[in-house]
Amino acid sequence: DTGVSQDPRHKITKRGQNVTFRCDPISEHNRLYWYRQTLGQGPEFLTYFQNEAQLEKSRLLSDRFSAERPKGSFSTLEIQRTEQGDSAMYLCASSLTSGGETQYFGPGTRLLVL
C-alpha cells in the first residue's frame, strides 16, 4: 500500500496524559499537513511541513501541541497534558510541491480524552 498511513488508528487516554501520533506520507510527497476534525465539521488546518521545515502553524495549535518531521519523511504530532477538548480525529495529508496539488489523506487517528 503506497498511500498515507497513520498510527495508531485509535487512542484513548486520560486527561493530563501525553500522546504522540505518527504519519507516513506518500513517499515522493514533500508536503505534509496535519488537520483536526470534530464530529459534524470539516477538517481544520493545524500545521504544514515542506520537507523537514515546519512553515506554518495555525493559531489553533496551542503550546501543548508540537509537530516534527525530522528527516523530511514521516511526521509526529504530540499533544502534552491532554484535555477533553482535544478529543477529535487527527488527519494527516501529503502532496507534491506547490499549492493546488491534490492532498491525499491518511485514515486518521481518533483520539478520545477521558
Place this chain on the structure above:
Amino acid sequence: GQNIDQPTEMTATEGAIVQINCTYQTSGFNGLFWYQQHAGEAPTFLSYNVLDGLEEKGRFSSFLSRSKGYSYLLLKELQMKDSASYLCAVSGSRPGNTGKLIFGQGTTLQVKP
C-alpha cells in the same frame, strides 16, 4: 476573514441527480477541491477546479465560478454507496502559498431507495 458555506444535509433518491452547492470567501485562491468522506473514514479526493467552468469525471462533475465565489458538485445516477459527507475546500490562502486547505463543514448526503 475566510468562510466556506455549504448545506448541512441533503436527501436524494437512488438513480436521481443531486447538486451540492458551495460558496466561499477566502483571502487567496489557488483552486477548489471536493472530497468525499464516509463515516469514520478519511476524506478521498473527488475533483479539483482552478479555472471557471465544468469538470466532468464519470458520474461526478464539479463547476467553478471564481467571480461569484461559487462551486457545485453534481452527482448523477445516484447509488446507495454515495451516501456520505461531501467536503468543499479552498486552497491557497495568503500569506504565502502553503497549499493548506480551508474546508466547509461538509454536506451529509443521504441516498434513499
